[in-house]
Amino acid sequence: MKQVRSFAFMDRIRIVGGNKLNGIIPISGAKNAALPLMIASLLTDDTLTLDNVPHLADVEQLIRILGNHGVDYSVTGRRERQGDTYSRTIHFTARNIVDTTAPYELVSKMRASFWVIGPLLARCGKARVSLPGGCAIGTRPVDLFIDGLAALGARIEIEAGYVEATAPRGGLIGAAYTFPKVSVGATHVLLMAASLANGRTVLKNAAREPEVVNLADCLNAMGAKITGAGTSTVTIDGVTSLSGARHAVIPDRIETGTYAMAVAMTGGDVLLGGARSDLLENAFDVLRATGTEITQTNEGVRVRRNGAGVSPVDITTEPFPGFPTDLQAQFMGLMTMAKGRSHITETIFENRFMHVQELARLGAKISLSGQTAIVDGVEALKGAPVMATDLRASVSLVIAGLAAEGETVVNRVYHLDRGFERLEAKLSACGATVERISG
Numbered sequence: 544m545k546q547v548r549s550f551a552f553m554d555r556i557r558i559v560g561g562n563k564l565n566g567i568i569p570i571s572g573a574k575n576a577a578l579p580l581m582i583a584s585l586l587t588d589d590t591l592t593l594d595n596v597p598h599l600a601d602v603e604q605l606i607r608i609l610g611n612h613g614v615d616y617s618v619t620g621r622r623e624r625q626g627d628t629y630s631r632t633i634h635f636t637a638r639n640i641v642d643t644t645a646p647y648e649l650v651s652k653m654r655a656s657f658w659v660i661g662p663l664l665a666r667c668g669k670a671r672v673s674l675p676g677g678c679a680i681g682t683r684p685v686d687l688f689i690d691g692l693a694a695l696g697a698r699i700e701i702e703a704g705y706v707e708a709t710a711p712r713g714g715l716i717g718a719a720y721t722f723p724k725v726s727v728g729a730t731h732v733l734l735m736a737a738s739l740a741n742g743r744t745v746l747k748n749a750a751r752e753p754e755v756v757n758l759a760d761c762l763n764a765m766g767a768k769i770t771g772a773g774t775s776t777v778t779i780d781g782v783t784s785l786s787g788a789r790h791a792v793i794p795d796r797i798e799t800g801t802y803a804m805a806v807a808m809t810g811g812d813v814l815l816g817g818a819r820s821d822l823l824e825n826a827f828d829v830l831r832a833t834g835t836e837i838t839q840t841n842e843g844v845r846v847r848r849n850g851a852g853v854s855p856v857d858i859t860t861e862p863f864p865g866f867p868t869d870l871q872a873q874f875m876g877l878m879t880m881a882k883g884r885s886h887i888t889e890t891i892f893e894n895r896f897m898h899v900q901e902l903a904r905l906g907a908k909i910s911l912s913g914q915t916a917i918v919d920g921v922e923a924l925k926g927a928p929v930m931a932t933d934l935r936a937s938v939s940l941v942i943a944g945l946a947a948e949g950e951t952v953v954n955r956v957y958h959l960d961r962g963f964e965r966l967e968a969k970l971s972a973c974g975a976t977v978e979r980i981s982g
C-alpha cells in the first residue's frame with residue numbers, strides 16, 4: 544500500500560487582522576461530495592476515476608479506510624495553481640473486497656467512513672462497521688441508516704460498538720422508505736445500497752443537497768438507474784452490477800460561502816474561482832441582505848463589500864435549500880461585527896455553538912437561549928489566542944481573526960485541515976497576513 548500523506552497535528556495558525564481581501568481564491572472540490580463518491584468505488588470491480596478531489600485530511604483518511612477493504616488508488620493529473628499543488632484526479636479500483644469490516648481505529652476519526660456500510664452490504668452481502676466519529680457537534684445517531692437498510696431486507700445487529708449488517712440470500716430487495724428526518728448521510732447510503740438491490744426503491748423525504756445529486760449523477764454514469772435526485776422523492780431501479788466511470792467532484796459550496804463571509808467581514812473584492820452560486824442561493828441571499836455584493840461571472844463568484852458596514856440578519860439553519868448548518872459558525876463571525884442585533888438558530892445539530900465562547904475571546908457579544916444565539920454587533924474585534932473545536936467553528940475563528948485588530952492565534956488547526964485546502968496560501972494571496980506555525 545502506498546504512503547498516504549499525513550497532516551501535522553499540533554500546527555497553529557497566526558493571523559494579523561485588518562487587511563482587506565482582494566484577488567482570486569480558487570475554490571476546491573467539495574469534501575462532502577468527494578467522500579461519498581470515493582465510497583461509491585466499492586460498488587464495482589472497475590476503476591472509478593474522480594476529478595477535482597481536494598487534498599484534505601478527511602480524503603487521505605478515507606483512502607486509508609478504503610485501502611483496508613481492498614481499494615487500490617493512483618493519482619494523476621495534479622493541477623498546479625499559484626505554484627502549489629491542489630485538487631487531484633484519483634483512480635479508485637476495488638477489484639476484490641478483501642475485508643468487509645471497517646474497524647474502530649479508522650472509522651472513529653470521521654463520520655462519513657460509516658457510509659461504507661451501504662456498498663459493502665450491497666456488493667458483498669455483509670458489512671461490519673464501527674459506529675462513527677466526526678465533528679463533535681451533537682449525538683449524531685445512526686438509526687436512520689439502520690431503519691433504511693432494514694427496509695431493504697438487511698438484518699442488522701449492534702454488537703460491541705459495531706453495526707453488523709447481513710443482506711438476505713439473493714441480495715437486498717428494493718422497497719419504499721420514508722426518512723422520518725432528512726439525513727444527508729443516510730440518503731447517500733441508501734442510494735448506493737439500492738443501486739444494487741433487486742427491484743425498485745422509492746425514497747421519500749430524501750436529502751436534496753447538491754452532494755446527493757453529485758453522487759446520483761456518478762452512480763448513473765456507473766450504470767445505476769436513479770431519478771429524482773435533488774428532490775425529496777428519489778426512485779432507484781436496482782441493477783445487477785455497476786461499471787467504472789469518470790466523474791468530477793462539484794466545487795465546495797461551504798468553502799465558497801466561508802470565503803464570501805470573510806470578504807464580507809474584512810471588506811474588499813475577491814473572485815471565488817470556479818464557484819457556483821446556484822449551490823448556495825439561500826446563503827447568498829442572506830449575505831446580500833448584510834450589504835455584500837455577489838455576482839456570478841463566467842470565472843466564478845465575485846464578492847465585494849465597501850466600507851458601508853454590515854447589516855444584521857436573522858438566520859435559521861435548515862436542510863438544503865435552506866441556510867446550511869456548515870456555514871452557521873462563519874455567519875456568526877460576520878454578525879459579531881454587524882450594526883445591531885441578530886438571531887442565529889441552529890436546528891440541525893444540538894451542540895453546534897462551541898465557537899461562541901471562542902468568538903467571545905475576540906470581544907464578540909453573544910448570548911445563548913436554547914438553540915438560538917443572540918449576537919450584538921461590536922465596533923471592532925480584538926485579536927486573541929483561541930482554540931478550534933470543530934471544522935467549521937475553526938474557520939469562523941480564522942475569518943473573525945482576519946477582521947480583528949492585532950494578532951489572533953488559532954490552536955488545534957487539525958480540525959481545519961479536514962476541510963479547507965491550502966487555507967493560508969489562498970488567504971495570503973489576497974493580502975491577508977496568515978501563517979502556519981508548525982507544532
Ligand SMILES: CC(=O)N[C@H]1[C@@H](OP(=O)(O)OP(=O)(O)OC[C@H]2O[C@@H](n3ccc(=O)[nH]c3=O)[C@H](O)[C@@H]2O)O[C@H](CO)[C@@H](O)[C@@H]1O
Binds near residue numbers: 655
Ligand atoms: C461528510 C458530510 O457530508 N457531512 C455533512 C452531513 O453530515 P451527516 O450526513 O452526518 O448529517 P445528517 O444530514 O445525517 O444529519 C442531520 C440530522 O439528522 C440526524 N440523524 C442523522 C442520521 C441518523 O441516523 N439519525 C439522525 O437522527 C443528525 O443527528 C442530525 O441532527 O450533513 C450535515 C447536514 O447538512 C453537514 O453538517 C455535514 O457537514
Ligand SMILES: C=C(OP(=O)(O)O)C(=O)O
Binds near residue numbers: 653655869
Ligand atoms: C460536520 C462536518 O463534517 P463531518 O460530518 O464529517 O463531521 C462538516 O463538514 O462540517
